[in-house]
Amino acid sequence: xxxxxxxxxxxxxxxxxxxxxxxxxxxxxxxxxxxxxxxxxxxxxxxxxxxxxxxxxxxxxxxxxxxxxxxxxxxxxxxxxxxxxxxxxxxxxxxxxxxxxxxxxxxxxxxxxxxxxxxxxxxxxxxxxxxxxxxxxxxxxxxxxxxxxxxxxxxxxxxxxxxxxxxxxxxxxxxxxxxxxxxxxxxxxxxxxxxxxxxxxxxxxxxxxxxxxxxxxxxxxxxxxxxxxxxxxxxxxxxxxxxxxxxxxxxxxxxxxxxxxxxxxxxxxxxxxxxxxxxxxxxxxxxxxxxxxxxxxxxxxxxxxxxxxxxxxxxxxxxxxxxxxxxxxxxxxxxxxxxxxxxxxxxxxxxxxxxxxxxxxxxxxxxxxxxxxxxxxxxxxxxxxxxxxxxxxxxxxxxxxxxxxxxxxxxxxxxxxxxxxxxxxxxxxxxxxxxxxxxxxxxxxxxxxxxxxxxxxxxxxxxxxxxxxxxxxxxxxx
Amino acid sequence: xxxxxxxxxxxxxxxxxxxxxxxxxxxxxxxxxxxxxxxxxxxxxxxxxxxxxxxxxxxxxxxxxxxxxxxxxxxxxxxxxxxxxxxxxxxxxxxxxxxxxxxxxxxxxxxxxxxxxxxxxxxxxxxxxxxxxxxxxxxxxxxxxxxxxxxxxxxxxxxxxxxxxxxxxxxxxxxxxxxxxxxxxxxxxxxxxxxxxxxxxxxxxxxxxxxxxxxxxxxxxxxxxxxxxxxxxxxxxxxxxxxxxxxxxxxxxxxxxxxxxxxxxxxxxxxxxxxxxxxxxxxxxxxxxxxxxxxxxxxxxxxxxxxxxxxxxxxxxxxxxxxxxxxxxxxxxxxxxxxxxxxxxxxxxxxxxxxxxxxxxxxxxxxxxxxxxxxxxxxxxxxxxxxxxxxxxxxxxxxx
Ligand SMILES: Cc1cc2nc3c(=O)[nH]c(=O)nc-3n(C[C@H](O)[C@H](O)[C@H](O)COP(=O)(O)OP(=O)(O)OC[C@H]3O[C@@H](n4cnc5c(N)ncnc54)[C@H](O)[C@@H]3O)c2cc1C
Numbered sequence: 001x002x003x004x005x006x007x008x009x010x011x012x013x014x015x016x017x018x019x020x021x022x023x024x025x026x027x028x029x030x031x032x033x034x035x036x037x038x039x040x041x042x043x044x045x046x047x048x049x050x051x052x053x054x055x056x057x058x059x060x061x062x063x064x065x066x067x068x069x070x071x072x073x074x075x076x077x078x079x080x081x082x083x084x085x086x087x088x089x090x091x092x093x094x095x096x097x098x099x100x101x102x103x104x105x106x107x108x109x110x111x112x113x114x115x116x117x118x119x120x121x122x123x124x125x126x127x128x129x130x131x132x133x134x135x136x137x138x139x140x141x142x143x144x145x146x147x148x149x150x151x152x153x154x155x156x157x158x159x160x161x162x163x164x165x166x167x168x169x170x171x172x173x174x175x176x177x178x179x180x181x182x183x184x185x186x187x188x189x190x191x192x193x194x195x196x197x198x199x200x201x202x203x204x205x206x207x208x209x210x211x212x213x214x215x216x217x218x219x220x221x222x223x224x225x226x227x228x229x230x231x232x233x234x235x236x237x238x239x240x241x242x243x244x245x246x247x248x249x250x251x252x253x254x255x256x257x258x259x260x261x262x263x264x265x266x267x268x269x270x271x272x273x274x275x276x277x278x279x280x281x282x283x284x285x286x287x288x289x290x291x292x293x294x295x296x297x298x299x300x301x302x303x304x305x306x307x308x309x310x311x312x313x314x315x316x317x318x319x320x321x322x323x324x325x326x327x328x329x330x331x332x333x334x335x336x337x338x339x340x341x342x343x344x345x346x347x348x349x350x351x352x353x354x355x356x357x358x359x360x361x362x363x364x365x366x367x368x369x370x371x372x373x374x375x376x377x378x379x380x381x382x383x384x385x386x387x388x389x390x391x392x393x394x395x396x397x398x399x400x401x402x403x404x405x406x407x408x409x410x411x412x413x414x415x416x417x418x419x420x421x422x423x424x425x426x427x428x429x430x431x432x433x434x435x436x437x438x439x440x441x442x443x444x445x446x447x448x449x450x451x452x453x454x455x456x457x458x459x460x461x462x463x464x465x466x467x468x469x470x471x472x473x474x475x476x477x478x
Numbered sequence: 479x480x481x482x483x484x485x486x487x488x489x490x491x492x493x494x495x496x497x498x499x500x501x502x503x504x505x506x507x508x509x510x511x512x513x514x515x516x517x518x519x520x521x522x523x524x525x526x527x528x529x530x531x532x533x534x535x536x537x538x539x540x541x542x543x544x545x546x547x548x549x550x551x552x553x554x555x556x557x558x559x560x561x562x563x564x565x566x567x568x569x570x571x572x573x574x575x576x577x578x579x580x581x582x583x584x585x586x587x588x589x590x591x592x593x594x595x596x597x598x599x600x601x602x603x604x605x606x607x608x609x610x611x612x613x614x615x616x617x618x619x620x621x622x623x624x625x626x627x628x629x630x631x632x633x634x635x636x637x638x639x640x641x642x643x644x645x646x647x648x649x650x651x652x653x654x655x656x657x658x659x660x661x662x663x664x665x666x667x668x669x670x671x672x673x674x675x676x677x678x679x680x681x682x683x684x685x686x687x688x689x690x691x692x693x694x695x696x697x698x699x700x701x702x703x704x705x706x707x708x709x710x711x712x713x714x715x716x717x718x719x720x721x722x723x724x725x726x727x728x729x730x731x732x733x734x735x736x737x738x739x740x741x742x743x744x745x746x747x748x749x750x751x752x753x754x755x756x757x758x759x760x761x762x763x764x765x766x767x768x769x770x771x772x773x774x775x776x777x778x779x780x781x782x783x784x785x786x787x788x789x790x791x792x793x794x795x796x797x798x799x800x801x802x803x804x805x806x807x808x809x810x811x812x813x814x815x816x817x818x819x820x821x822x823x824x825x826x827x828x829x830x831x832x833x834x835x836x837x838x839x840x841x842x843x844x845x846x847x848x849x850x851x852x853x854x855x856x857x858x859x860x861x862x863x864x865x866x867x868x869x870x871x872x873x874x875x876x877x878x
Pocket of ligand 1: 161
């Protein structure tokens with residue numbers, strides 16, 4: 001089995017399942033409650049599928065008031081709660097336990113208000129990321145953070161994980177695009193944090209809540225910044241003979257004062273798999289590929305691409321494909337967008353998410369290959385190069401005994417390497433259970449205890465998503 | 479056994495390293511003698527008056543610790559003068575994109591603002607609407623909490639969600655949670671050039687509508703202010719764009735067309751544009767007065783309501799952030815305009831008293847009072863960092 005231990009579920013709570021379910025039913029009605037084992041099983045895992053546990057019950061409230069009543073009751077009964085959006089967390093953030101109630105926000109997915117003059121949308125937490133952009137698209141607006149999972153993942157999950165996306169180089173991540181939340185604390189208190197204004201009048205509690213991994217409260221509504229779409233966007237694709245050249249090219253583009261909306265990197269193994277799957281026309285004779293996207297009017301794009309091409313040539317770029325039409329743009333993005341799906345067809349994979357100082361890129365890539373080779377595992381690298389957020393995909397075969405453990409071991413070594421070179425364990429996916437036991441590689445106990453004191457401020461009984469983020473040993477309180 | 483902290487004069491602590499900060503905080507805790515935390519002391523008069531036994535200044539914790547232009551990151555000890563950071567960045571044609579206000583003009587203070595205080599006060603300027611505030615650029619902090627513990631959060635990379643974001647929490651905490659000892663910030667390239675469109679003679683509502691249309695355009699407006707008549711001569715409505723030279727002609731042309739119903743704007747380029755935005759950034763129009771100065775933030779389209787409420791209480795305003803930030807200069811008597819402004823804000827935003835005599839800052843809430851449930855969280859956050867209320871006690875809120 002896998003490495004990461006979960007605490008033993010509380011048998012006394014499990015024994016009270018039907019009583020607890022009946023009390024929840026009284027609050028949310030039949031439509032809001034899932035008790036049968038078959039149906040609960042749908043909630044046993046998230047996108048970190050190696051870990052699973054069937055929850056005690058699943059409750060799907062339809063209003064903030066219902067969320068409040070549910071939490072108040074479960075707080076009094078001291079039953080743990082796992083908030084859940086779409087369950088796409090790659091870190092096991094939404095992984096339940098057998099003694100916990102999953103609180104899903106899927107029935108709260110409406111757009112409540114679109115205010116174009118003030119550039120803010122008010123939405124319920126269960127809305128998908130893409131649905132926000134779709135709702136405001138008729139006015140040529142969009143919501144900027146765009147995780148690759150945006151078709152499925154919810155704004156509630158994005159807020160909990162402070163999710164990023166391909167375009168965050170220019171637009172920032174969730175925390176930079178969030179204006180306010182309505183959140184229910186574990187004791188049932190409903191709080192409004194932030195609002196339609198910029199910045200906080202007091203402590204930046206909004207900044208603190210964003211990225212708190214479902215441990216502070218259940219977000220039921222959010223106010224997000226919406227932006228006007230750029231006039232146009234086009235990518236250009238470059239091939240390089242080495243990771244060094246590609247890395248130096250990225251650094252030089254930024255140093256020239258050009259901030260593209262996205263700079264995506266793929267290494268040779270990734271290119272091969274994506275090309276075989278998507279037939280995007282990627283060059284197969286290069287070691288590294290960069291997709292650089294810029295925005296603006298046609299003329300502005302041409303001017304910026306000309307500058308970028310100049311830089312890339314200086315760094316020995318061999319292949320260049322400048323998109324001139326919408327169709328050519330789509331072709332360049334096609335392989336990248338389907339990359340994870342393509343990988344999934346050839347192997348099981350674990351998607352790592354460390355960030356490194358971009359100057360250390362070539363050296364880190366070499367070491368990552370060494371680590372995986374030593375464990376007898378394949379590796380492909382696809383990532384956001386502009387900000388150093390790596391996504392090494394460790395390839396393994398779940399059906400071979402011991403391979404998952406090897407992959408986890410290799411993953412841990414890669415993340416430690418990221419920390420060693422001055423980076424961090426996770427750039428956008430969150431700690432969850434996956435990186436929980438590595439936290440002391442990045443922080444010391446004093447750092448973690450200070451974070452834990454904040455957990456206690458919001459959830460004194462540690463009932464919300466309790467077994468995540470902090471190593472189980474050495475906690476201040478739980 | 480404690481490292482002795484250099485003491486220049488009675489009541490002034492000037493630690494030279496983190497260990498000395500820890501000692502100073504622990505000594506203060508042990509003796510129950512709270513500390514005022516200062517950088518260059520230029521913003522000392524912002525906040526409620528405090529009873530402290532000594533002042534701890536970070537100005538000897540100085541120096542750039544990291545600068546990687548190609549990674550767009552700079553790190554410095556907290557007491558490093560902002561000026562030194564900006565100078566170093568300019569060598570590589572980079573800058574702090576959030577355009578931190580220099581409060582010396584309106585506060586009549588002198589000294590050098592430090593980078594730690596830029597973070598602790600979550601400063602920003604007109605570019606806030608496009609590039610964020612200090613909170614958005616800040617990616618890593620080291621601090622000594624009121625428990626006398628050195629902790630870190632964040633780091634030196636742009637994307638980092640490892641653990642809770644204490645970086646954001648420390649931005650805008652005004653030295654009440656910890657003494658920042660080192661900060662790391664994201665920087666951006668300086669644009670090649672800038673241009674400002676200046677519309678003249680618009681009333682407040684029309685001006686805000688004009689700014690809003692500009693901000694809702696694809697032309698990346700990076701400054702949107704309105705100076706009503708009497709602030710800087712005739713009424714001026716300003717929209718700033720930045721970028722490559724070839725972009726300026728195109729974008730200013732498009733904006734002119736888009737905003738034509740508001741008139742024909744004059745164009746200011748280069749240094750003339752820069753000079754005007756410096757005045758907006760620093761609220762210089764209200765420098766050298768003895769009015770009470772407020773900084774009010776709410777939904778941009780409600781800006782003119784705040785303006786009207788200020789006017790009926792005898793005040794004058796100008797607008798930044800497309801209307802989302804109102805600078806209000808109010809008569810300094812009575813409550814200095816607190817109730818007029820705060821009832822106009824009506825809980826959907828915040829009004830902060832930036833400049834007022836000490837007696838007024840003692841009598842009215844300097845920071846916006848919070849909803850009871852949020853205030854309870856804020857108090858508990860303070861207690862989690864500084865249980866004995868040793869650091870800047872009461873500066874933001876009474877009893878915290
Ligand atoms: C194929 C794929 C691609 C991905 N690409 C990206 C990417 O590009 N960038 C990126 O950042 N991430 C990416 N992810 C990760 C994932 O999609 C994000 O973490 C996302 O934000 C999770 O949203 P969710 O709604 O699925 O949340 P869930 O997985 O259901 O939950 C995630 C966490 O949020 C908490 N939570 C959920 N809803 C609430 C709420 N309403 N209130 C409080 N807490 C809540 C949960 O308790 C849990 O801790 C990807 C995942 C997959 C599978």
